[in-house]
Amino acid sequence: MTVSLQPNGKNETIPTDMSALSSQPYKGTRDYYPEDKKRQNYIFSVWRNAVQRFGYEEYGAPTIEPLEVYAAKSGQELANEQTYTFTDRGGRVVAIRPEMTPSVSRMVAARRQELAYPARFFSIANFMRYERPQRGREREFWQLNVDIFGVDTMRADIEILTIADTIMKDFGAKLDDYKIRINNRQLINFVMAGYFGLDEVQGQAMVKLLDRKDKITDQDFVDQATLIFDAASTNLFEELNKLKALIAATTIDELPEEILATQAATDLKQLFDALAKAGVETAVFDMTLMRGLDYYTGTVFEVFDTHPDNNRSLFGGGRYDGLVGLFGAEPISAVGMAPGGTMMENFLEVRGLLPDFTSSAAAYIVVIDGQNDAADSLAKFLREKDINVEVDITERKLDKQLKTAVKKAVPFMIFVGKNEVETGEFTLKNTVTGDEQKLNFEDLVDALR
Amino acid sequence: MTVSLQPNGKNETIPTDMSALSSQPYKGTRDYYPEDKKRQNYIFSVWRNAVQRFGYEEYGAPTIEPLEVYAAKSGQELANEQTYTFTDRGGRVVAIRPEMTPSVSRMVAARRQELAYPARFFSIANFMRYERPQRGREREFWQLNVDIFGVDTMRADIEILTIADTIMKDFGAKLDDYKIRINNRQLINFVMAGYFGLDEVQGQAMVKLLDRKDKITDQDFVDQATLIFDAASTNLFEELNKLKALIAATTIDELPEEILATQAATDLKQLFDALAKAGVETAVFDMTLMRGLDYYTGTVFEVFDTHPDNNRSLFGGGRYDGLVGLFGAEPISAVGMAPGGTMMENFLEVRGLLPDFTSSAAAYIVVIDGQNDAADSLAKFLREKDINVEVDITERKLDKQLKTAVKKAVPFMIFVGKNEVETGEFTLKNTVTGDEQKLNFEDLVDALR
Numbered sequence: 034m035t036v037s038l039q040p041n042g043k044n045e046t047i048p049t050d051m052s053a054l055s056s057q058p059y060k061g062t063r064d065y066y067p068e069d070k071k072r073q074n075y076i077f078s079v080w081r082n083a084v085q086r087f088g089y090e091e092y093g094a095p096t097i098e099p100l101e102v103y104a105a106k107s108g109q110e111l112a113n114e115q116t117y118t119f120t121d122r123g124g125r126v127v128a129i130r131p132e133m134t135p136s137v138s139r140m141v142a143a144r145r146q147e148l149a150y151p152a153r154f155f156s157i158a159n160f161m162r163y164e165r166p167q168r169g170r171e172r173e174f175w176q177l178n179v180d181i182f183g184v185d186t187m188r189a190d191i192e193i194l195t196i197a198d199t200i201m202k203d204f205g206a207k208l209d210d211y212k213i214r215i216n217n218r219q220l221i222n223f224v225m226a227g228y229f230g231l232d233e234v235q236g237q238a239m240v241k242l243l244d245r246k247d248k249i250t251d252q253d254f255v256d257q258a259t260l261i262f263d264a265a266s267t268n269l270f271e272e273l274n275k276l277k278a279l280i281a282a283t284t285i286d287e288l289p290e291e292i293l294a295t296q297a298a299t300d301l302k303q304l305f306d307a308l309a310k311a312g313v314e315t316a317v318f319d320m321t322l323m324r325g326l327d328y329y330t331g332t333v334f335e336v337f338d339t340h341p342d343n344n345r346s347l348f349g350g351g352r353y354d355g356l357v358g359l360f361g362a363e364p365i366s367a368v369g370m371a372p373g374g375t376m377m378e379n380f381l382e383v384r385g386l387l388p389d390f391t392s393s394a395a396a397y398i399v400v401i402d403g404q405n406d407a408a409d410s411l412a413k414f415l416r417e418k419d420i421n422v423e424v425d426i427t428e429r430k431l432d433k434q435l436k437t438a439v440k441k442a443v444p445f446m447i448f449v450g451k452n453e454v455e456t457g458e459f460t461l462k463n464t465v466t467g468d469e470q471k472l473n474f475e476d477l478v479d480a481l482r
Numbered sequence: 483m484t485v486s487l488q489p490n491g492k493n494e495t496i497p498t499d500m501s502a503l504s505s506q507p508y509k510g511t512r513d514y515y516p517e518d519k520k521r522q523n524y525i526f527s528v529w530r531n532a533v534q535r536f537g538y539e540e541y542g543a544p545t546i547e548p549l550e551v552y553a554a555k556s557g558q559e560l561a562n563e564q565t566y567t568f569t570d571r572g573g574r575v576v577a578i579r580p581e582m583t584p585s586v587s588r589m590v591a592a593r594r595q596e597l598a599y600p601a602r603f604f605s606i607a608n609f610m611r612y613e614r615p616q617r618g619r620e621r622e623f624w625q626l627n628v629d630i631f632g633v634d635t636m637r638a639d640i641e642i643l644t645i646a647d648t649i650m651k652d653f654g655a656k657l658d659d660y661k662i663r664i665n666n667r668q669l670i671n672f673v674m675a676g677y678f679g680l681d682e683v684q685g686q687a688m689v690k691l692l693d694r695k696d697k698i699t700d701q702d703f704v705d706q707a708t709l710i711f712d713a714a715s716t717n718l719f720e721e722l723n724k725l726k727a728l729i730a731a732t733t734i735d736e737l738p739e740e741i742l743a744t745q746a747a748t749d750l751k752q753l754f755d756a757l758a759k760a761g762v763e764t765a766v767f768d769m770t771l772m773r774g775l776d777y778y779t780g781t782v783f784e785v786f787d788t789h790p791d792n793n794r795s796l797f798g799g800g801r802y803d804g805l806v807g808l809f810g811a812e813p814i815s816a817v818g819m820a821p822g823g824t825m826m827e828n829f830l831e832v833r834g835l836l837p838d839f840t841s842s843a844a845a846y847i848v849v850i851d852g853q854n855d856a857a858d859s860l861a862k863f864l865r866e867k868d869i870n871v872e873v874d875i876t877e878r879k880l881d882k883q884l885k886t887a888v889k890k891a892v893p894f895m896i897f898v899g900k901n902e903v904e905t906g907e908f909t910l911k912n913t914v915t916g917d918e919q920k921l922n923f924e925d926l927v928d929a930l931r
Contacts, residue, residue: 054551056592056809058544059576064589065542067603074540086865088843088872088892091523093514095507095622096545096578096608097566102503117546119568122612127508129545129578140513143505149889151876154516159545163571173544188854188875199865311858360505394537405637409760416535416648423537426637427600440598443537 061164061172063375071390073175076377077157080177083200087192089153089179094136096159097127102135106328106356115162129161133178134328134356134369141182141367142360150183150365169345169376179350180369182357187300189368190332190352191307197336197350197370198313204377205386211347214319215304215334218351219297221323224279228292229272235261244323246280283317297331304332328353332368338380347380348372394423395481396461397438401431401450408449411459411474418478422447439464445481510613510621512824520839522624525826526606529626532649536641538602538628543585545608546576551584555777555805564611578610582627583777583805583818590631590816591809599632599814618794618825628799629818631806636749638817639781639801640756646785646799646819647762653826654835660796663768664753664783667800668746670772673728677741678721684710693772695729728769736767746780753781777802781817787829796829797821843872844930845910846887850880850899857898860908860923867927871896888913894930 058064065073081091103112117129130136137154156178164170179196181189194213201211225236238261246254255273262272275289282288285302292298301318308316324333331352338347350370358364381387396415400408408424415422423443425434438446448460458471461480472480507513514522530540552561566578579585586603605627613619628645630638643662650660674685687710695703704722711721724738731737734751741747750767757765773782780801787796799819807813830836845864849857857873864871872892874883887895897909907920910929921929 054588054809055548056588056811058588059546059548059574060572062544062546063542064544064592066589066593067539067541070540070542073542085842086868086870087861088841088846088870090516090842091519092516093512093519093522095511095513096610097508097511097622099504099508117568117570119566121566123509125508139503139505139507140515143513144515149886151874151886153872161545173546184875186875186877188877192873192875307858310855311862360503362505392537393534393539397537406759409756413760419535421535421537423602424641425600426633426635426641428635428637437598437600 059172061166063171063173068390072378072387073374075388075390076374076381077175077177079203080157080200080372081155083203084155084177084179084196086199087153087196089155092137092140092154092156093158094130094133094140094156097129098136098139100126100128102139103128103131106135106326106353106359111162111326115164117161117163130158131160131162132326133158133160133176133371134180134326134353137178137180137369138353138356138367139360141365142357142362145357145362145365148182151189152182153180154182155179169379171375175374176348176371177374178369178371180367182365182367184368185354185366187303187307187332189366190300190304191311193350193368193370194304194308194316194332194334195311195313197334197348197372198308198311198315200372201315201336204381206380206384208314209339210380210384211315211339212337213313213316213334214322214337215301215316215332216319216322216324217297217301217332218329219331220292220295220301221320223295223297224292224320227295228289229262229275231261240323243280243321244325246321279320282320285318287318300331324349324351326353328356330354334370336372340380340383343379343383347376392423392441392443394421394441394443396420396422396445396447396477397441397443397464398422398424398447398449399431399434399438400425400428401448403428404449404451404454407454411447411449411477414474415478415481418482420478420481447477508621510615512620512622517839521827521836522823524837524839525823525830526624526626528652529606529649529821530604532652533604533626533628533645535648536602536645538604541586541589541603541605542607543579543582543589543605546578547585547588549575549577551588552577552580555584555775555802555808560611560775564613566610566612579607580609580611581775582607582609582625582820583629583775583802586627586629586818587802587805587816588809590814591806591811594806594811594814597631600638601631602629603631604628618822618828620824624823625797625820626823627818627820629816631814631816633817634803634815636752636756636781638815639749639753640760642799642817642819643753643757643765643781643783644760644762646783646797646821647757647760647764649821650764650785653830655829655833657763658788659829659833660764660788661786662762662765662783663771663786664750664765664781665768665771665773666746666750666781667778668780669741669744669750670769672744672746673741673769676744677738678711678724680710689772692729692770693774695770731769732766734767749780773798773800775802777805779803783819785821789829789832792828792832796825841872841890841892843870843890843892845869845871845894845896845926846890846892846913847871847873847896847898848880848883848887849874849877850897852877853898853900853903856903860896860898860926863923864927864930867931869927869930896926 100118103116111131116131120126159173159175161173225231225239242257262269285305322335329351333351335346335349338345352368354366398408398412412422412424444464446462446464453459457473460469461472462469549567560580565580569575608622608624610622674680674688691706711718734754771784778800782800784795784798787794801817803815847857847861861871861873893913895911895913902908906922909918910921911918
């Protein structure tokens with residue numbers, strides 16, 4: 034079987050050999066069977082509930098966008114190497130969205146005049162990135178995106194971070210299960226240029242080094258920092274000590290005077306004070322937090338899992354004041370974040386925080402003696418009372434129907450046979466305990482509610 | 483700006499000129515702003531509620547699949563001309579899913595042994611087709627997919643059709659708002675070959691002609707039917723009359739004896755009888771109903787809008803017993819359908835059946851005299867009681883905050899100023915009526931619930 038793709042997107046040949054169709058999903062993507070989808074829906078519902086308490090409104094955006102939307106500011110690796118990019122049948126170069134921020138920025142730009150500010154937006158959507166699949170990282174993944182537009186003070190940053198903490202608490206996470214690490218892009222810039230006197234190349238090298246800090250040994254870190262400082266520094270020992278002190282700081286107050294005097298430090302101070310008032314006890318300052326996306330302009334943060342087996346970033350966000358302006362509108366300030374579904378699922382799984390899920394149906398109607406009509410009538414009656422019921426429509430033997438009800442984990446079974454139809458009393462059986470009651474139509478409604 | 487796509491999916495050049503970024507979505511796709519998303523979510527919730535009453539369980543599938551999944555059975559036009567097809571960075575030829583049926587069939591095949599039958603599955607997902615955009619037809623669209631696997635009797639067809647009718651009723655549609663037109667692929671085959679004695683080429687021509695019947699004049703229809711019959715028929719007048727009689731039939735009983743004797747007619751008879759018992763009053767037989775997808779093997783149906791300005795198919799479905807078997811598993815019988823979101827929205831809009839939607843937030847907290855802390859405390863208190871509130875964090879003048887609350891259509895405003903903080907009594911104002919009350923924290927909870 035060969036298929037070649039022409040530049041205009043039309044196929045030369047379509048495969049016709051059907052014997053080899055695989056039943057596996059495309060590499061790095063996932064089939065969500067009902068038990069998987071229930072977990073995902075649970076995560077979605079906790080997200081939705083949390084952001085709606087803060088008045089955020091749901092939106093949706095297209096799955097594909099012109100490629101240049103991402104080339105603008107998403108960072109070179111994401112835009113160049115990780116997007117699913119192709120040319121459509123009309124010759125347009127498009128990409129399957131690898132993230133939501135450019136799309137929602139585009140949408141805000143398009144209705145800049147009509148929107149009411151602060152505009153509080155959220156979405157729950159899927160994205161694709163061409164990456165090597167690994168635990169918690171899939172080629173197709175789901176994210177909540179929460180963004181607030183039109184507020185240039187720290188009040189917006191505070192709100193987004195409060196929501197991040199609220200989401201973790203709503204999932205049942207305890208205070209020592211996670212940390213919110215916070216930094217600021219302006220502060221990073223000042224530290225590199227003003228505080229250490231590094232030039233742009235050195236500064237970028239240092240940013241990359243700090244970003245990698247947890248992945249290399251302390252000795253490697255010192256060696257590489259030494260290489261970066263070498264050319265600019267007259268006192269290497271002092272510079273390294275200053276760097277170590279910055280890295281060790283977990284509150285703003287630990288920073289040296291020179292850094293504390295900057296607007297960025299003042300902003301961070303306001304942010305931490307407000308978070309403390311809002312009951313967010315998990316926020317720490319972290320000079321090594323960088324965030325890869327090019328569009329961040331102020332606060333950056335990441336929620337870290339503190340579990341020893343899963344010590345990594347769960348999700349992050351920050352302020353990106355310049356993105357809306359790229360779409361032909363005046364700039365509009367923005368702060369946002371994007372928790373991911375699978376990452377969250379792993380976090381909850383490791384800690385046993387996922388609840389038990391039941392079947393859609395409250396009862397499974399087992400049909401005996403060919404009493405299809407009676408079973409259908411009962412089902413109709415119960416459904417009109419908003420009770421979810423499944424009917425066994427297979428006309429199989431009793432034992433097979435029972436096995437199916439158990440396998441589906443439906444909480445109750447209702448037996449409909451000749452005897453039941455004659456007496457008007459139906460056996461309701463608890464699938465787990467085995468308890469049975471004989472009930473008429475109306476009493477079944479009460480029992481199943 | 484030029485971008486060229488290499489066969490390996492890597493870009494030669496990435497656009498860097500940002501001055502021209504458009505704020506419009508990709509052609510044929512739609513930005514769902516909150517007011518649009520609320521309508522969509524309403525449609526999704528009615529769908530979900532209806533299918534869960536019948537015990538269907540939600541699943542999810544990847545956005546992209548190997549192209550051959552669609553080449554198999556989706557019909558040549560859909561697979562060859564309408565898919566978004568491309569080669570990924572690893573050389574795999576993939577397509578953005580244009581429909582769900584092949585994906586869910588693949589998933590069932592992969593877990594053929596483990597699943598409990600009847601397996602009742604549903605999903606609500608997005609799809610892409612490269613079509614000329616027009617009213618109700620978009621390049622990206624959302625569909626409910628409802629499928630039952632493992633039941634080879636008409637009991638499955640009856641259930642799916644009952645759900646189709648239930649969905650329409652749940653949306654508030656009246657009996658004369660829609661018709662469910664039903665036909666059967668086996669019956670069509672018999673009519674072409676056995677009843678009219680047409681060969682395969684003629685039969686296919688006749689199927690296409692019947693499918694187009696409502697789009698051409700009666701005279702054109704007769705002319706083209708004459709051309710098809712010409713070669714095979716010895717009595718053209720009689721053949722045309724037989725054809726007209728078939729087209730005019732709206733119940734099975736009107737069919738001639740010869741057709742009634744087939745298994746397909748017996749199946750249809752059972753289906754219509756059961757639908758009548760189930761309270762489905764909108765089902766009619768329609769010999770012109772064909773359905774374009776190649777995988778249907780038995781019952782086919784479409785729900786038609788009867789509105790004079792919108793007289794067309796809202797959605798359809800049918801039996802497709804052969805599809806699961808293409809994925810390396812034994813065949814498993816299947817019946818399904820796929821209502822579309824935009825089509826449904828148009829239907830509801832034309833009839834005024836869409837409800838009014840409110841904002842996520844129940845109240846908008848207007849902040850006066852710089853009382854940010856008090857406003858935040860009140861918001862926190864209300865949110866902990868599961869009341870959704872939005873705080874104006876802009877520190878703007880009162881009139882601008884009021885305008886925003888009205889523009890966002892939040893039902894209530896709460897004023898937080900120095901006076902309110904001192905007295906512990908906050909003004910709750912109904913945004914629509916203008917009515918005001920002075921309430922403390924606890925009474926605000928009661929008033930907003």
